Amino acid sequence: MGNLKIQPRKLSGTVAVPPSKSIAHRAVICSALSNAESFLQLNLSDDLLATIKGMQALREGGDVTIDCNESGSTLRFLIPISLVLTNGGRFIGKGNLGKRPLTPFFPIFEQCNINHKEGNGDSLDFQVKGTLLPGHYSISGDVSSQFISGLFFALPLLNGDSILTITTPLESKAYLDLTLSVMESFGVHIEKKDNQVYEIKGKQIYQNIPYEMEGDYSQAAFFLCANALGSDVNVKNLKLNSEQGDKAVIELVKRFQEHDSQDLITIDGSQCPDIMPIIALTAALQNKKRTQIIHAKRLRLKECDRISAVCKELNQLGAKIRELEDGFYIEGVSQLSGGCEVWSHNDHRIAMMLSIAATVCKEPILLKNYECVSKSYPKFFEDYLQLGGGVHEWSMG
Template sequence: MNCVKIRPCELKGSIKVPSSKSLGHRAIICASLSEKESIIENVNYSKDIKATCSGMSKLGALIIEVDNSTLKIKRQKVVNNEKVFVDCNESGSTVRFLIPISLIEKKNAVFTGQGKLAYRPLDSYFNIFDEKEIKYSHPEGKVLPLEIDGKLSAGIFKLPGNISSQFISGLMFSLPFLDGDSVINITNDLESVGYVDMTIDMLSRFGVKIENNDYKNFHIKGNQKCRGINYKVEGDFSQAAFWLTAGILNGDIKCEDLNSDSLQGDKAIVDILKKMGGRLDERNFTAKKSETHGIVIDASQCPDLVPILSVIGALSLGTTKIINAARLRIKESDRLKAMTTELNKLGADIIELQDGLVINGKRELKGGEVESWNDHRIAMALAVAALKCEGSVTIRGSECVAKSYPQFWSDFKKLGGDIDEWSLGE
């Protein structure tokens, strides 16, 4: 286990935001489904992205690392009836995207994973497997290892919109390549719309069309093909959220490589911070130290922002309410409980609700020792909270940031962070 100790300080300067993990997954998958070569640039080799590369390689893609941020990718015509083993590590996107892809052609595949991923729900797929008579098995009380044997057939698919958009995206990556047309019907209001938009847009870039009928159903023609393209992955608003919040709390930070026209749902961080009173220039994504106030935040379309939003709420005047966030309980950790527990250790005043948080803001927290819950977004959010504490903050399990942002601690130092790192061993 690694630890970091952060002393209160100001962060100032410019930071090159890592490329979008969400778009990276999608670009790598689409390129892997094309028989023509694609070049994907500005790839951030986080653990999650590595898991998707490894998984798509097992499912028939040829992926070559050109340099430390560029991939050459194409589909190989492989005839192999052996059982395929796909290690998804701790990546929910990888397991939920790749399961349907493994069923485009009849295949016997075993999906494995680490940590909490083995318990994150896959019922939406299990229901489809039952309907389509696809054989599957998994241990009692866990969803991984999951063994699947069968082939997906075109047709009508029903999915809830309030569980995870990853199931919808997973089907979108597979249904266009089946014989026959398909429809995905959404049985209730769709949350995380931005992630579905990103999937449809990425597939379109690669020549695959999906008809969106007001997010209530999606019509998908079969027998489509991906074409090879050159694509540069844009900066990640999910990661920029930490630096923009840090700039507003105690600094002056410019985030580079962001796309002002991005479809990323977490671009919502810009509007949310501005509504709270943050001084944020949308032209160049510069955030400056500001007095902020509490507001009501609907997290249904941007659940990954909740950890850092709970930090800005804890350090804003008045009360911040985060609502429609129940899905945070089935992420890498129970993020509602994690942020309540750890920020309250630092002196915050947070009440945990079943589907959200009520945060009574303070001008400053006190500091102390906290746990990362082996969750990258919890660790990074707590690091930002440390900027506005009276004393130092020690974060245990700091190595978990490698899941999405391996260089986070070095970037923290580049901006002037006063930080010590050490290992406690296994």
């Protein structure tokens, strides 16, 4: 477990953020489901490697074991695909992945007589066996849109048509729109009807086409929020009319600039939960302004309990932030103190958030377990250093 000592320096310069991880997962899957070779420009993060290797295993067939590592996208996207290509398989993983629910799939499994078995330990060990059939299915949308995306990838491959009805308000809707957009680029169409009903024609064929990757707003959010806190970073590779849900960071930062200190700023985190840790940091530095982030309970089921981790680590640095059941209540301060040891909780987004926090501290911080950024942005600290960030490895001994 590595440690970084990070000096309180503002960032400046130009950075090209890596290609969108969310789009890359989807493009890799669509490409692998076609019958031709393709070329994709990818940022080979741990999560994306899990999806690439998983799709390779499914294409090869046989008794499949897929190591999802810590990637919820890999797990939830590939389970339905496995029920089309290989009659299921075994899905393993580590970290908190075994605690993240798979229950929205279970009514569909029962409808198709698909067997499933969960392991007894905390680590993921999930086995599923059977065949996904064409049909009329219902699924909840308030746990994660990833379950629906997984079915979207798989159902067009079947010999008959299907209808999928979403029975609850849909969280992270932009991610579902992103799935449909990428699939459309690869020649597979799903038609949305009224009241969250989707018609899915069977016997569709994924067409392999040149696909251009756009920059990742989830990663750009760290630098865009750093700018709101006094840095001066020019972020390249971002598509202005992107369908990425985390593009919301631009409007959220504007809201802090537009509100005066008498207002309570309320942010709904349900549609873009991944950027809520860095938004919480930004809110914590809005001096004398109050912010509440709500509808973000899913943060408790990520790589760590991100609500608890954000509160614990930022309060150590001098923030005034407390936990809500589904988010945060934040009273803004003018600067963080630093001068202490903080922990990433083995969560890439907490590690990157704390490195941005260092830019507004009075004293250096010591960040424990910084290498976890490899999950999504392996070169984050290289880019951070290139932008003038003061980082060097530090021995706890």
